[in-house]
Amino acid sequence: MTIHLAVSGRARRSDARSTAPSTPVDLMSVSFAVGRRAPGVPPSPEDSARVGHMRRIAAARLRHCGLDALRPDVCLIVSELLTNAILHSGTTTICLDMTVRDGGLYLAVDDGMRGNSPAPRPVDDDDESGRGLALVGSVVQEHGGTWGADRAGRVWCSLSLPAEDAQ
Numbered sequence: 001m002t003i004h005l006a007v008s009g010r011a012r013r014s015d016a017r018s019t020a021p022s023t024p025v026d027l028m029s030v031s032f033a034v035g036r037r038a039p040g041v042p043p044s045p046e047d048s049a050r051v052g053h054m055r056r057i058a059a060a061r062l063r064h065c066g067l068d069a070l071r072p073d074v075c076l077i078v079s080e081l082l083t084n085a086i087l088h089s090g091t092t093t094i095c096l097d098m099t100v101r102d103g104g105l106y107l108a109v110d111d112g113m114r115g116n117s118p119a120p121r122p123v124d125d126d127d128e129s130g131r132g133l134a135l136v137g138s139v140v141q142e143h144g145g146t147w148g149a150d151r152a153g154r155v156w157c158s159l160s161l162p163a164e165d166a167q
Helices: 013-018 045-064 068-088 132-142
Strands: 003-006 025-033 093-101 104-110 146-149 154-160
Touching (some): 045 093, 068 132, 068 154, 132 146, 132 154
Antiparallel strands (some): 003 025, 025 093, 093 104, 104 154
16 A cells, blocks of 8 residues: 655644634645546455545544544544545545645545536435535534535535634
8 A cells, every 4th residue: 555645844733823824734645546446346445444544644643733623523524535536536546635724624635537526415314325425514514614626526625723722
């Protein structure tokens, strides 16, 4: 398994809060390869396991930067967005970025598949999947943030940073 992790500096919560609004603090940027597969074929166990690896890396980075209060929800968002990219994009490389900017935590998953702009879809009570983006939207809204997707294969969200005493 090859994972490329770029972490800039030792961004701490105090650094993130004291940074000028237009100056981003990069927490991490990770890219990893996934196997090419035919439509309808499930991902390999190794590719499926990458979601858990990235979730643990994101959690550790948040902890290191003093943003542990966001950890449970960020881990859920990371899981959902990476799972969607692995299952639905057809890509062979996925990138996960976390940046603090403008008073919020910005997360993005980029599968590089132009024209692939995911959106929540209606699901029946009996469906076993299909709720991930709706769940992401609810969690983001709970944090006073926004989310979206572009036609370049990037799904992003921003979460407001918790108050200093919310740890």
